[in-house]
Amino acid sequence: MTYESLVKNIDKMPPLSDVVNNMQALYVSGIENVNTKKLVKIIEADIMLSANILKIVNSPYYGFSQRISSIAHAVMVCGAEKTYSLILHYAIGLQLGADTAIYGLNNTQFNEMCVLQSSLMMQWYAKINLRETHLLSLLALIMESGKLIIAEELVKSDYLEVYRKGFLGCGNIHEFEREFLDTTSYALSAMLFEHWNLEPLYTEILKALDSDNKEFDAKLQEYVHAIHVVRTAINLKEVLTEDSIEKACSIIENDMKLSSGHFRTVSKRIREAYAS
Secondary structure, three states: OOHHHHHHHHHOOOOOOHHHHHHHHHHOOOHHHOOHHHHHHHHHOOHHHHHHHHHHHOOOOOOOOOOOOOHHHHHHHHHHHHHHHHHHHHHHHHHOOOOHHHHOOOHHHHHHHHHHHHHHHHHHHOOOOHHHHHHHHHHHHHOOHHHHHHHHHHHOOOOHHHHHHHHHHOOOHHHHHHHHHOOOHHHHHHHHHHHOOOOHHHHHHHHHHOOOOOOOOHHHHHHHHHHHHHHHHEOOOOEOOHHHHHHHHHHHHHOOOOOOHHHHHHHHHHHHHHHO
């Protein structure tokens, strides 16, 4: 398995589902102009998508006070932006149906980790920049897609067991990926989003995330730090452990020059919900 084979695999990826195409047509005039009745009909036409959305919004990490039993209600409480992210996450999962066992997690656990990352971003970053929270919480939900590309390619190679043992034994996921693959899963996610013509800013953030070049404009740097905070606190090896929370807080305090108090509070609240 090589970097070139991973890129070729991305280049061969078919378009996302018709649901995504129909949804994007609704969003073309802007989030504020989305016809929510049409959006509900698009979702309800796909039984599995509907079930997936209801399962996620009723998870304890979102903290809604009442059970949400219909798509119309889900769209109302989530809003058009969050609903967009849930549909996109579902469609990407369908397209990249790789077995995540090489990471020590089954597919349900992997998806749950992605939801936790998004929830953490949404609840923490809203106090920093409410307007841009949805943008970053969507990226947090789908940023691990590159790991599915790696898993899918490994299944077809002779390196599956070697990679699995190396991954489970490594101390730093990003360094291990770069050493083994000459790239990182986030760089692969960026290529994938570019291939699917998703929001260009997602690609820009993920390309910058593990780049050796740290000369970014202030806004991009803020986004990169925020994503780095979330992936440090919640990842395939640590999910809101005391150590991962403290490492994330260090990034907030030293790199973002912000107080980490609210992040600690949110992290521990989500951890309690996750453990229950």
